[in-house]
Amino acid sequence: xxxxxxxxxxxxxxxxxxxxxxxxxxxxxxxxxxxxxxxxxxxxxxxxxxxxxxxxxxxxxxxxxxxxxxxxxxxxxxxxxxxxxxxxxxxxxxxxxxxxxxxxxxxxxxxxxxxxxxxxxxxxxxxxxxxxxxxxxxxxxxxxxxxxxxxxxxxxxxxxxxxxxxxxxxxxxxxxxxxxxxxxxxxxxx
Numbered sequence: 001x002x003x004x005x006x007x008x009x010x011x012x013x014x015x016x017x018x019x020x021x022x023x024x025x026x027x028x029x030x031x032x033x034x035x036x037x038x039x040x041x042x043x044x045x046x047x048x049x050x051x052x053x054x055x056x057x058x059x060x061x062x063x064x065x066x067x068x069x070x071x072x073x074x075x076x077x078x079x080x081x082x083x084x085x086x087x088x089x090x091x092x093x094x095x096x097x098x099x100x101x102x103x104x105x106x107x108x109x110x111x112x113x114x115x116x117x118x119x120x121x122x123x124x125x126x127x128x129x130x131x132x133x134x135x136x137x138x139x140x141x142x143x144x145x146x147x148x149x150x151x152x153x154x155x156x157x158x159x160x161x162x163x164x165x166x167x168x169x170x171x172x173x174x175x176x177x178x179x180x181x182x183x184x185x186x187x188x189x190x
Contacts (some may be wrong), residue, residue, distance in 0.1 A: 013064055016057040023049030059085070071120075071159050073175050078122050078157060094157050096180035098124045103132040104169060106188040107141050118169060118188060119144045122157040132185045140187055 026046025033039035062084045072079035072091075078099065082090030101123045108116035121143045123129050128151065131139065142148040146155040161169050173184055 010064065012060045013057065016053055016060055019053040020050060020057055023047075023053055070162070070165065071172070073172070073179055075179060077180075078176075080157070080159075092156070094122055094124060096182075099180060099182055100124060100126055101129045101132065101183045101185055102173065102176060103129075103143065103185040104173075104188050105132075105140055105143055107144055118161040120159045120161055120169060120172060121154050124153055124157065128154045129183075129185070132187060 023046045026042050026049060028046075030039045030041070030043030030046055033042065066084045068084050069081050072081060074093075077093050077095040077097075080092045080094075082088060082092075099122050103121045103123060105119045105121060106116050107119060121132070123132060123143075128143070131151070132143065142151045143154045144158045144160075146152060148155070161172075167175070176182070177184070
């Protein structure tokens with residue numbers, strides 16, 4: 001599942017490019033104004049801006065142009081690709097033999113600024129499957145949080161389903177079940 005190029009991603013690149021250019025302007029004005037304190041402050045602030053915003057620009061452009069998948073379903077198992085710019089040898093694999101079930105979880109509050117976010121979690125143990133089936137919503141959300149020790153193993157295989165993915169949650173479930181017949185627990189409404 002890849003993330004499609006969207007106006008939002010392109011807008012982020014453009015915004016960071018504007019900030020890099022503004023930082024370059026700070027450096028240039030600091031250098032042209034002479035060796036006074038104000039000129040040095042402008043030059044230093046501009047250099048910091050160039051470094052920080054330049055790194056952000058490289059990262060945003062790399063994610064936009066690199067087109068690295070967010071999730072891969074292979075014959076061997078579920079693959080979590082390494083984030084760009086890390087090499088692909090950093091990918092992690094959860095073999096199908098360890099996947100006991102999948103669950104769909106919804107996190108957030110409808111009508112708020114951040115809204116709701118759907119997650120697909122590949123569950124590697126029977127205890128986590130039982131939790132996904134029976135737990136109340138606050139405990140269920142723990143499946144998506146990496147800092148909760150009881151559900152840490154599930155959080156490693158939790159994927160936030162973004163609206164700009166090139167496949168819907170339903171299509172992902174169909175693809176996963178083609179490779180390995182596993183139960184699906186949909187807890188988005190409860």
